[in-house]
Amino acid sequence: MLHLIESILYDCVYHSAPIILCVLGGMFAYKANVLNIALEGMMLNGAFVSILTYHLTQNMLLTLLLTVVSTMLYGLIFSYLGVTMKGNVIIIGLAINMITTAVAGFVLVVMKSANIILQNFDLNALKINIPVIEDIPVLGAILSGHPPITYFSLAMIFLMYVLMYHTKFGIYVRVVGESEEAAKSIGLRTDFYKYAAVLIGAVGCALGGMNLSLERLGLFTNDMVAGRGFIAVAAIYCGQGRPVQSAFYAILFGLSRALAINLSVYAGNAAGLFDCIPYILMIAILAIASYSKRKNIKVRGF
Amino acid sequence: MTDKKINGLVRSFLNCLIPIGLAFLIGAIVILAIGENPLEAYGILFKKSFFTPVGFQNTLHYAGPMILTGLAIAITFKANVYNMGVEGSLLIGAFSAGIVGAFLTGLPSIPTKLICFAVAIVFGVAYALIAAFLKVKFRADEMVVTMMMNYALAKVLEYLATSVFRDSGSGYVCTPMVSDAAMFNRIFGKSRLTAFFFVVVLLLVIMYIVMKKSKLGYEVTAMGLNPEFAEATGMSVGKKIVIIMMISGALAGIAGAGWMLEDQYRYTLTFSGNPGLGWDGMLIALMGGHNPIGILVAAIFYAGLKTGADSINMYTNIPKEIVALIQGLIVLFLAVKFISEKFALAKKAKAKKEA
Numbered sequence: 001m002l003h004l005i006e007s008i009l010y011d012c013v014y015h016s017a018p019i020i021l022c023v024l025g026g027m028f029a030y031k032a033n034v035l036n037i038a039l040e041g042m043m044l045n046g047a048f049v050s051i052l053t054y055h056l057t058q059n060m061l062l063t064l065l066l067t068v069v070s071t072m073l074y075g076l077i078f079s080y081l082g083v084t085m086k087g088n089v090i091i092i093g094l095a096i097n098m099i100t101t102a103v104a105g106f107v108l109v110v111m112k113s114a115n116i117i118l119q120n121f122d123l124n125a126l127k128i129n130i131p132v133i134e135d136i137p138v139l140g141a142i143l144s145g146h147p148p149i150t151y152f153s154l155a156m157i158f159l160m161y162v163l164m165y166h167t168k169f170g171i172y173v174r175v176v177g178e179s180e181e182a183a184k185s186i187g188l189r190t191d192f193y194k195y196a197a198v199l200i201g202a203v204g205c206a207l208g209g210m211n212l213s214l215e216r217l218g219l220f221t222n223d224m225v226a227g228r229g230f231i232a233v234a235a236i237y238c239g240q241g242r243p244v245q246s247a248f249y250a251i252l253f254g255l256s257r258a259l260a261i262n263l264s265v266y267a268g269n270a271a272g273l274f275d276c277i278p279y280i281l282m283i284a285i286l287a288i289a290s291y292s293k294r295k296n297i298k299v300r301g302f
Numbered sequence: 303m304t305d306k307k308i309n310g311l312v313r314s315f316l317n318c319l320i321p322i323g324l325a326f327l328i329g330a331i332v333i334l335a336i337g338e339n340p341l342e343a344y345g346i347l348f349k350k351s352f353f354t355p356v357g358f359q360n361t362l363h364y365a366g367p368m369i370l371t372g373l374a375i376a377i378t379f380k381a382n383v384y385n386m387g388v389e390g391s392l393l394i395g396a397f398s399a400g401i402v403g404a405f406l407t408g409l410p411s412i413p414t415k416l417i418c419f420a421v422a423i424v425f426g427v428a429y430a431l432i433a434a435f436l437k438v439k440f441r442a443d444e445m446v447v448t449m450m451m452n453y454a455l456a457k458v459l460e461y462l463a464t465s466v467f468r469d470s471g472s473g474y475v476c477t478p479m480v481s482d483a484a485m486f487n488r489i490f491g492k493s494r495l496t497a498f499f500f501v502v503v504l505l506l507v508i509m510y511i512v513m514k515k516s517k518l519g520y521e522v523t524a525m526g527l528n529p530e531f532a533e534a535t536g537m538s539v540g541k542k543i544v545i546i547m548m549i550s551g552a553l554a555g556i557a558g559a560g561w562m563l564e565d566q567y568r569y570t571l572t573f574s575g576n577p578g579l580g581w582d583g584m585l586i587a588l589m590g591g592h593n594p595i596g597i598l599v600a601a602i603f604y605a606g607l608k609t610g611a612d613s614i615n616m617y618t619n620i621p622k623e624i625v626a627l628i629q630g631l632i633v634l635f636l637a638v639k640f641i642s643e644k645f646a647l648a649k650k651a652k653a654k655k656e657a
Contacts, residue, residue: 037445077634087638090384090445091588095637098577098630102623109621110336230449237443272461276454283450287440294441 016254017150018208022232025204028197030241033177037093040229041100046209051220075202147215321635347610359493365605370557371583376592381525387448389580395422395555403480426555434547486564510594
C-alpha cells in the first residue's frame with residue numbers, strides 16, 4: 001500500500017512537470033491579454049525538435065539550444081501575426097497547432113518511420129538523485145530520481161512568481177494586459193511586452209516538450225502531447241494567470257493522471273476509461289473556478 | 303452595385319486568395335527542399351480532383367460532411383462562441399448512428415436511416431449542450447471546455463469500440479458494420495457520391511435562410527460584433543448561445559452519421575481522419591468567411607485538396623502530410639486581414655480608369 005502511494009506521488013511529480021512549465025510560460029501571455037492557445041503546438045515542437053536533434057547529433061547542449069530557438073520561432077510568428085498584424089490570436093494559435101503536427105508528421109514520413117526512438121539512450125543517466133533527500137524514506141522515493149528539467153520546473157514556480165510580482169517587467173506585462181491605453185499613456189511599448197510574454201511561453205513549452213519526450217521517454221510519437229497544452233490553458237484560466245495557483249492546477253492534473261495510471265492496473269477491462277478522468281476533472285475545476293470568479297460580479301455579458 | 307459593395311466583395315475575395323496563394327508558395331518551397339517538383343504535384347492534385355468526372359464526384363462526396371461541420375463552426379464562431387466540440391459532436395453522432403445502424407434490423411431502408419440520424423442528432427446536441435450549459439451557467443470558457451471534452455470523448459469511444467461494441471470477427475479495433483438498410487448506396491457506381499449529398503445541400507439551403515434571412519441570423523451577427531450591446535438591446539445572449547450550440551451539435555451529428563452511413567460503415571479509431579472532419583470544418587468556415595455560400599465553395603475546394611492528397615501519395619514520392627501543412631498555413635494566414643477595410647479598391651480602380 002505504501003509502495004502504491006509512493007508510486008502515485010512520484011508519477012504525480014513526473015506528469016506535472018511538463019504542464020507546470022507550459023503553465024508558467026503561458027500565463028505571461030494570459031496576463032498581457034494575448035490568449036496563446038498555441039501552447040499545445042509549441043510543446044509538440046519542443047518534444048519533436050529535441051528528439052530529432054539528439055537523434056542526429058547526440059549533443060545535449062545543441063539539442064537544448066535548437067529546441068528553444070525553434071519553438072521561439074513559432075512564438076515570433078504568433079506574435080508578429082497576432083500583435084503586429086492584429087490577426088485573430090485564437091485562429092493563429094489553432095493554425096500553429098496544426099502546422100507543428102503537420103511538420104512533425106512530414107519529417108517522420110520523409111525519415112520513413114512512424115516514430116523516433118533513441119537507441120542506446122540511457123534514461124537513468126539523466127535522473128538526478130538528491131544526496132540527503134534520497135535517504136528519507138517516503139519523501140526520497142517521491143522527490144528523488146527525476147530528470148533535470150523536472151526540478152527546474154519546480155524551481156520555476158518560485159522564480160516566475162518573483163518575475164511576475166516583484167520586477168518591473170512583470171508589472172508592465174500586467175499593466176499592458178489590464179489597460180493598454182494606460183500602458184501607452186505612460187510610454188510603455190506595449191507590443192514589446194506582448195512579444196516578450198508570448199516568447200516566455202514559447203521557452204516554457206519548448207522545455208516542457210523536451211521534458212516530455214527526451215528526458216522522460218527517449219522517444220517521440222506525433223500524438224504524444226495529447227492535449228497537455230490545452231490542459232495548461234485550462235490551468236491558467238483556473239488560476240487566473242497567478243503562478244502558484246495555476247501551477248497548483250497543473251499539479252492536480254498530474255495527480256489525477258498518476259492516479260489513473262496506477263489504479264488502472266486494478267480496473268481490468270475498464271482501464272481505458274481511467275484516461276478520461278483527468279480531462280473531466282479539469283472541466284469540473286474550470287467550471288467551479290469560473291463560477292466563483294463571476295459570482296460576485298454584477299456586470300452583464302459574457 | 304455601389305462602390306462600397308464592390309469594395310467589400312473584392313476585399314473578401316483577395317483576403318481569401320492571398321492566404322491560399324502564400325500557403326501553396328510555402329508548400330512549393332518545402333516540396334523543392336525534398337527534391338521533388340511542386341508544379342507536377344500541384345498539377346496532379348488539381349487535375350485528379352477537379353477535372354475528371356469521377357474525381358470531381360469524389361470531391362463532392364468528401365465535401366458533404368465538411369460543408370455541415372463548416373456550417374456548425376460558422377454559426378458559433380460568428381457569434382464569438384468558440385465551439386471546438388464540433389469534432390466531438392461528429393464522433394459521438396457517428397458512433398451512435400453506427401451502433402444503431404448495426405443492431406437495428408428488420409425495418410425498411412428509409413425508417414432505418416431516419417432513426418440513425420435521429421439518434422445521432424440527439425447525441426450530437428446533448429454533447430454540445432454540456433459546454434453551452436457550463437458557459438451560460440458557470441461562465442466556463444467554452445473553448446477550453448470543448449477541447450477537454452474532445453479528449454475525454456475520444457478515450458470513452460476508444461474504450462467502447464475496444465470492449466463493449468467490438469466486432470469480434472475483425473482483426474482490428476472497430477464496431478460491427480451497419481446493416482444494408484442503413485447504408486447509402488453509390489449513385490453512379492464508379493464514384494463514391496451518394497444521396498447523402500442531397501441531404502447536405504438541403505441543410506445548406508436551410509442554414510442559408512437561417513443565417514441570412516432570419517431573426518436568429520441577425521442576432522448571431524449582433525452577438526459577434528458586440529455581445530454587451532446585444533444584451534443591452536434586450537436580447538438574451540445566454541439563451542441564444544444555447545440555441546446556436548444546439549444547431550451546431552445537430553449539424554455535426556448529422557455530418558458524423560452521414561459519413562458513417564455513406565463511407566465508413568463502422569467506427570474505427572481513425573474514423574474522422576487526421577486532422578478530423580470537425581477541424582476541416584473550421585478551416586472551411588474561416589475560408590468561407592462564415593457565409594453559407596462561401597462555405598460551399600471552400601468545402602469543395604478543400605475536399606479537392608483531400609482527394610488530391612491521396613493522388614499525390616499515389617503518383618509522387620511526396621508525403622501527403624504536405625497537404626496538412628498547406629491546410630495549417632492557410633488557416634494561419636486567414637487569421638490576418640491582409641487588405642484592411644480602409645483600403646478603397648473600387649475608388650482606386652475608378653481613378654485609374656479616369657486617368
